[in-house]
Amino acid sequence: MRINNLKIMTRAELKKLWNDKLEFLIPFFGAVFLCFILGFTVYHTPRNIDIAVHIDLFLTSRSFEKENTGQLVRNIDESSYFSVTRIDSVKEGMLLLDRGTSRAFLVLKEGPSGLEEIKVITDVSDLQMHRTIRKELFPLIKTYSTRLKTESLILEGIEVDKAEKIANPARLKTTTNEWRSIDYFDSFASPFVTMIMLGVSIFSSVTAITTERSNGTFERIFVSPYKRSELIFSKSLSRGLIIIAFCFILLLTLKVFFNITLANPLFVFVIAVLIGFNGIALGLLISSITRTELESVALGIASWFIFSALMGFMWPIESMHPYFKIISSLTPYMHGVNSIRNASLIGLNLAQAYQEMLIMCGFIFIQILLSINLLKREIK
Numbered sequence: 001m002r003i004n005n006l007k008i009m010t011r012a013e014l015k016k017l018w019n020d021k022l023e024f025l026i027p028f029f030g031a032v033f034l035c036f037i038l039g040f041t042v043y044h045t046p047r048n049i050d051i052a053v054h055i056d057l058f059l060t061s062r063s064f065e066k067e068n069t070g071q072l073v074r075n076i077d078e079s080s081y082f083s084v085t086r087i088d089s090v091k092e093g094m095l096l097l098d099r100g101t102s103r104a105f106l107v108l109k110e111g112p113s114g115l116e117e118i119k120v121i122t123d124v125s126d127l128q129m130h131r132t133i134r135k136e137l138f139p140l141i142k143t144y145s146t147r148l149k150t151e152s153l154i155l156e157g158i159e160v161d162k163a164e165k166i167a168n169p170a171r172l173k174t175t176t177n178e179w180r181s182i183d184y185f186d187s188f189a190s191p192f193v194t195m196i197m198l199g200v201s202i203f204s205s206v207t208a209i210t211t212e213r214s215n216g217t218f219e220r221i222f223v224s225p226y227k228r229s230e231l232i233f234s235k236s237l238s239r240g241l242i243i244i245a246f247c248f249i250l251l252l253t254l255k256v257f258f259n260i261t262l263a264n265p266l267f268v269f270v271i272a273v274l275i276g277f278n279g280i281a282l283g284l285l286i287s288s289i290t291r292t293e294l295e296s297v298a299l300g301i302a303s304w305f306i307f308s309a310l311m312g313f314m315w316p317i318e319s320m321h322p323y324f325k326i327i328s329s330l331t332p333y334m335h336g337v338n339s340i341r342n343a344s345l346i347g348l349n350l351a352q353a354y355q356e357m358l359i360m361c362g363f364i365f366i367q368i369l370l371s372i373n374l375l376k377r378e379i380k
Helices: 003-019 022-041 063-078 090-099 127-155 160-167 186-205 208-215 217-223 228-258 265-289 293-310 322-329 332-345 350-374
Strands: 049-056 082-086 104-111 114-122
Touching: 003 228, 022 186, 022 228, 049 063, 049 090, 049 127, 063 082, 063 104, 063 114, 063 127, 090 104, 090 114, 114 127, 186 228, 186 265, 186 293, 186 332, 208 217, 208 228, 208 265, 208 293, 228 265, 228 350, 265 293, 265 332, 265 350, 293 322, 293 332, 322 332, 332 350
Parallel strands: 049 082, 049 104
Antiparallel strands: 104 114
16 A cells, blocks of 8 residues: 555545535534434433322321321422322322323321331333432432331330431441532433444445445546555545544533533543544445445444444443343444543543553454455445
């Protein structure tokens, strides 16, 4: 491969891309627009979650509700996460839960001595909502139950310190390894960057070869002194320069408008660019082995969906089948998601993530090499 030939072909490719601006303006602005949609959709932790509450009173007396049960209901309603809907029957509560009007249903059963049982039924149709309820509602109920138990022990004549120890024998303290206070959107933003970078890079290169075939310029390239390696590298470099600019715009948009957590911004940028170059290499490989633009686009869309599922963006790696975990670990994008998450939220640096970086660089090299060797003048 001659460097001079590579420079000439790269300049020609950049000029071609510049003349066809719409091909890149659509994914560029489309991706930025998608950032705004996701940013305002996943704006903050779910709030004002409707909780249906039914109080099974002891006989017809409401005295226990005023003293104990009523206080628990008020604590839940005053929380920034929940709002309470009082109902008169279990059937009505289950109806609200099944329709999705309420996200959880509480049945508070009273006895002669006060509140005796708390039954919580959560909406399982939305797993994120289910996790939020378990995280925020259950501690409220647990704290209240512990206080009631402590009060009952004190009434039995046990000293306050001993009663608190019996009711709550071990104090649980939890913390995280986060770089700063992480907002709700931060947990989505970093893998979202991976998915967008992969999509834009694939769709910007997936028809690079097949378009040459359909336009009839491919034959002239093959009879010219330029080699296949120079053709593939020129298309990779030209699109890579645009991907670098796009990566900067994408991260800048997310930071300026949504203040996403970037513990190590330079390293995040480098990882995102490597993911983009992997997508370009994958797109060129697809374009090298397909005959028409329709085939290239169809295979590119299928690849984007498959790798998006395997990268651990929509579902955690721990939820995968053991065999699919192995398959996922053999893709560069799972390593990209892990690296960009840790670099954004924890502050991971190059010395700690060099293995993932080498894997992503290795995949770029392998895919480019395959594109060069599989590129043929005519595909039958």
